[in-house]
Amino acid sequence: MKLLMPLPDTDFDTTEVAVPWRLLTDLGHSIVFATEHGGAAPSCDPRLLTGVIFGKLGAFPQPRAFYAQLTGAAEFGCPVSWLALEPADYDGMILPGGHAAGMRQYLGSAELHAKVAQFWSLGRPVAAICHGVLVLARATDPHTGKSVLADKQTTCLPKYMERGAYLATGWRLGRYYRTYPSYVEDEVKDSLNSPQQFRGGPRTTTRGTATDDQHAFVVQDGSYLSARWPGDAYLFARRFHEMLMSPR
Numbered sequence: 001m002k003l004l005m006p007l008p009d010t011d012f013d014t015t016e017v018a019v020p021w022r023l024l025t026d027l028g029h030s031i032v033f034a035t036e037h038g039g040a041a042p043s044c045d046p047r048l049l050t051g052v053i054f055g056k057l058g059a060f061p062q063p064r065a066f067y068a069q070l071t072g073a074a075e076f077g078c079p080v081s082w083l084a085l086e087p088a089d090y091d092g093m094i095l096p097g098g099h100a101a102g103m104r105q106y107l108g109s110a111e112l113h114a115k116v117a118q119f120w121s122l123g124r125p126v127a128a129i130c131h132g133v134l135v136l137a138r139a140t141d142p143h144t145g146k147s148v149l150a151d152k153q154t155t156c157l158p159k160y161m162e163r164g165a166y167l168a169t170g171w172r173l174g175r176y177y178r179t180y181p182s183y184v185e186d187e188v189k190d191s192l193n194s195p196q197q198f199r200g201g202p203r204t205t206t207r208g209t210a211t212d213d214q215h216a217f218v219v220q221d222g223s224y225l226s227a228r229w230p231g232d233a234y235l236f237a238r239r240f241h242e243m244l245m246s247p248r
Contacts, residue, residue: 008107052176156188
């Protein structure tokens, strides 16, 4: 199937892009990348390739290896422009996350929000992870004036993770882990009809892996799939494949 993955020009999360790309393309899907203006390869948050602080908190070795493969892929080197997207051309959409400042180009784009809302209205599978859930929280249903997520069960980056990373690194990196003044979890909850629709998942910072999903967590509500952070990326990709292949 033909899947769409919008990205900012820089600072997206290495794992949340490279793992779904590698797993889903290996399963036979094609992924089209979209940046604001298209034409030039985007780049991940460079700190995640070397370690955010004292060599820690970065992407794990396998996702880094997948990212190295991704940078050589033709589809990554020539993304389309999200300004000119035709949502109906795609069978599914993936909205990755990331927290560094460059993400605001993607998370805050009114034009992208409108395209995402159009795709959402088609009822086709949509998967969002971590900060990527903010794109949906900010995308408005033109019929209701509410977020497209208003009646959905969802997860996203939990507040304890975002706050913990900020408190651990703020003395050196400032607001690197605070993309916006509001926590992701708080903004996502505000977009829902009820905060009870939010699912925080197990309180752990142990990551799922290619062979072990016991610490990973995703939430599926109809054709919508959400996950919390890079530690969920493998399960997130596999579950999205199952959704894509299920009769609708």
